[in-house]
Amino acid sequence: MSKPLENKLALVTGSSRGIGAAIAARLAAEGAHVIVNYAASPARAEQVVSEIVSAGGHAEAVQADLSTVEGTKALASSVDKVFGGRFGGRLDILVNNAGTVEFGPFLESSESSYDRHFNLNVRSLIALTRDLAPRMIRAKWGRIINIGSCLGEAAPLPGVTLYVATKFAVRGFTRALSRELGATGVTVNNVQPGAIDTELSPDDDGPAAQMMKKLMSVGRFGRTEEIASAVAFIASPESAFINGESLTVDGGWNA
Ligand SMILES: NC(=O)c1ccc[n+]([C@@H]2O[C@H](COP(=O)([O-])OP(=O)(O)OC[C@H]3O[C@@H](n4cnc5c(N)ncnc54)[C@H](O)[C@@H]3O)[C@@H](O)[C@H]2O)c1
Numbered sequence: 001m002s003k004p005l006e007n008k009l010a011l012v013t014g015s016s017r018g019i020g021a022a023i024a025a026r027l028a029a030e031g032a033h034v035i036v037n038y039a040a041s042p043a044r045a046e047q048v049v050s051e052i053v054s055a056g057g058h059a060e061a062v063q064a065d066l067s068t069v070e071g072t073k074a075l076a077s078s079v080d081k082v083f084g085g086r087f088g089g090r091l092d093i094l095v096n097n098a099g100t101v102e103f104g105p106f107l108e109s110s111e112s113s114y115d116r117h118f119n120l121n122v123r124s125l126i127a128l129t130r131d132l133a134p135r136m137i138r139a140k141w142g143r144i145i146n147i148g149s150c151l152g153e154a155a156p157l158p159g160v161t162l163y164v165a166t167k168f169a170v171r172g173f174t175r176a177l178s179r180e181l182g183a184t185g186v187t188v189n190n191v192q193p194g195a196i197d198t199e200l201s202p203d204d205d206g207p208a209a210q211m212m213k214k215l216m217s218v219g220r221f222g223r224t225e226e227i228a229s230a231v232a233f234i235a236s237p238e239s240a241f242i243n244g245e246s247l248t249v250d251g252g253w254n255a
Pocket residue numbers: 013014015016017018019020037038039040064065066067068097098099100120147148149150192193194195196197198199200201
């Protein structure tokens with residue numbers, strides 16, 4: 001029986017670990033050929049690829065540091081250079097997942113922290129989308145899926161003001177672009193995780209983790225696979241009428 005994403009080419013940014021790795025594995029399980037982008041950890045990216053291949057899927061790792069303009073451009077052109085022949089210049093699914101957060105009081109924040117947050121969470125996501133969307137428009141089919149945050153809609157957690165600003169930007173970009181591309185067959189949506197158990201989340205059960213758990217009515221951190229299943233649905237042909245949406249998967253954080 002054919003799988004829903006058979007013969008589709010998918011790029012998942014920042015997928016050598018965490019939510020991105022789970023999304024890569026899930027899209028591959030649905031039949032997609034997955035480009036596993038990583039910045040600095042080839043061994044972990046190769047591990048993600050080898051687990052996908054062992055499970056019978058298709059994936060390849062591509063290095064690109066998305067905190068820089070050059071790295072973002074290099075990733076867009078590698079889609080043509082490495083995969084253009086095999087996939088006829090198509091890219092069917094783009095998951096803009098790479099992101100970063102730094103905790104601390106806003107009044108002590110630095111210009112370099114602004115750059116780290118905005119270059120990765122916003123600028124590279126926008127530039128990569130601009131460079132890759134034309135392939136989807138030509139094919140009259142595509143899925144652009146941004147990984148925002150429940151903090152892109154409300155800000156009940158102190159100490160993450162810059163991050164909140166970037167994730168509100170992701171939600172606004174998603175909505176505006178969905179209008180521009182709506183008639184082309186390409187949808188643009190935003191999946192907003194709550195606190196998920198990854199290296200980005202607090203690494204102990206200290207006050208920050210306790211506060212996050214209280215915010216989520218289900219009383220626990222989410223699992224990366226729970227975000228991947230929401231992304232897999234948005235990536236599927238069944239979601240064609242969903243456009244400009246922010247799908248919040250947050251254990252009740254924003255209820
Ligand atoms: N973990 C959470 O609780 C949570 C909650 C809401 C939203 N998110 C969002 O989910 C996404 C993934 O986060 P995660 O929790 O898996 O975090 P993570 O730190 O485990 O993963 C982030 C990924 O981005 C990659 N990355 C970092 N800098 C990069 C760069 N310069 N170029 C390319 N890739 C780079 C990392 O290698 C990693 O694969 C992020 O956008 C994050 O904001 C996470």
